[in-house]
Amino acid sequence: MIDTDSGFVTVLAKRAEVAGWHLSHSAGPVPPRDLVALKLNALLIDPVVLGDEAWPYLERVASLLPELGLVVCTGRSTVAQRVRGLRLGLDDWMTKPCHPEETLARLEAVARRHTRGRREAEGAPLSAGELEIRPDRFQAFVGSEPLELTRREFELLYLLAEERGQVLEREKIYQRVWGYAMAHGDRSVDVFVRKLRQKLEKRSPSWSYIHTHFGIGYRFEPEPAGIVEEELRAAPEVTTPPAEAAQDDSSSQIVHKTFTAG
Amino acid sequence: MIDTDSGFVTVLAKRAEVAGWHLSHSAGPVPPRDLVALKLNALLIDPVVLGDEAWPYLERVASLLPELGLVVCTGRSTVAQRVRGLRLGLDDWMTKPCHPEETLARLEAVARRHTRGRREAEGAPLSAGELEIRPDRFQAFVGSEPLELTRREFELLYLLAEERGQVLEREKIYQRVWGYAMAHGDRSVDVFVRKLRQKLEKRSPSWSYIHTHFGIGYRFEPEPAGIVEEELRAAPEVTTPPAEAAQDDSSSQIVHKTFTAG
């Protein structure tokens, strides 16, 4: 909540706590970047605090954090202003003075969609192929050997594994792992996929987990595959016609190379 | 929209059309299961129409169609009523008289929020003839064999299949698949239709899916092909295609039946 009306803030905070939410408050503008780390469900804001920068600020927040419920609550306003705000990406526009209970109900309505999708089963380990992914340790293991993933690497792997079998677009991945919208041309996802593949390869060489879908993104699906490499090394030129018994779908569009660079 | 205020309905319908939406209207309650078939983005409703059944009705609609944006617009109301409504599953509650433009903006905001969180609805596969089109994989299958479509190819096929039976103009197709207006003389759509037809033919030779409408565009409609063969009568018997990979079909000239513009 970004507002200077301390009385309103106090009352709302109390009600929110009762309803099982936590309300954090600022009396001045918060840089959009910092909002990311807060992992909010919804943001209630009085644009008076922002002064002239109100519109650009709201627009930026709305585009950077598309999943965030964004509600304005302010004094007098014209229809044109409200329409502009809503078209810009606001989810609701309330007029002061507003009843705390209704404010809360509207914030909940706005955040409902967002919270509904969240998993309750956090902490339950996932297994995939030789992998065991343990959210309680922020780590993945093959047997008892950890992959030694960093925080982001783990979160990326966990997200992919949760959505096993689905092709996830880069933008979606970035949105969910990094928490805000991906800038055009950002290669972070690719780089982290490479790091993950390296560490996966190191501990579980005979399986392939992350598959590339050209022009779209990645798909997580553990597949035992390791025979190919030996065959290639033996006969670099002529390849025997591949047995068509392979029943796995979507093979040729997958670009993952196990080709070595040295 | 469910409301008896015909003036408001008329005005709103006009504005909605301008904004690119279609508004359908009823002056009485619509059974919730009839709403399903309408595939609405949002429902605007004045509970006065519903009488005593308002609360149960709203609750039922909200739980039956969680993806539907549900907005109430009515006369006097208490805070308690609004809170009850919002907690029940409403997305917004407006007070009459309300400005048409703001109403529209709020409906758009609500619809936007819902389409944003919608993941499973987009993942629903379409089937057509022997085809199964799976958005979760950005791929189409015949049985378990993928067509190996590229991204653009898939999006084109998906668009056409979504609008099954409708004749789509090239400009409209381009606009929706490429995301911007088609330049005069651009043949991209034609080229991609050819690629699609090739890949469809390869995996599902006995069906025809994409039909040309001369001077207009294309129509997607799966049809078991038999008519064409009668007209040709050149090949009395169908040679069994080689089981491996028959990529040489240069000899047979394929005729696509076209339809007049009327």
Next chain:
DNA sequence: CAGGTCGTGAAAATCCTGTGAACAGCAGGC
């Protein structure tokens, strides 16, 4: 039959991804 429209194949241009490495931010140890 003329003029515009469409199917086709291939070349050209563009885009995408894997990869290695440089760079910045940060925390801890000396």
Next chain:
DNA sequence: GCCTGCTGTTCACAGGATTTTCACGACCTG
């Protein structure tokens, strides 16, 4: 304070895959 190791980000390049463009001939309509 300074160095060091670890993370995460950004950059540039190369090899492919994909998309666009082009030319040509066949086709449809009036």
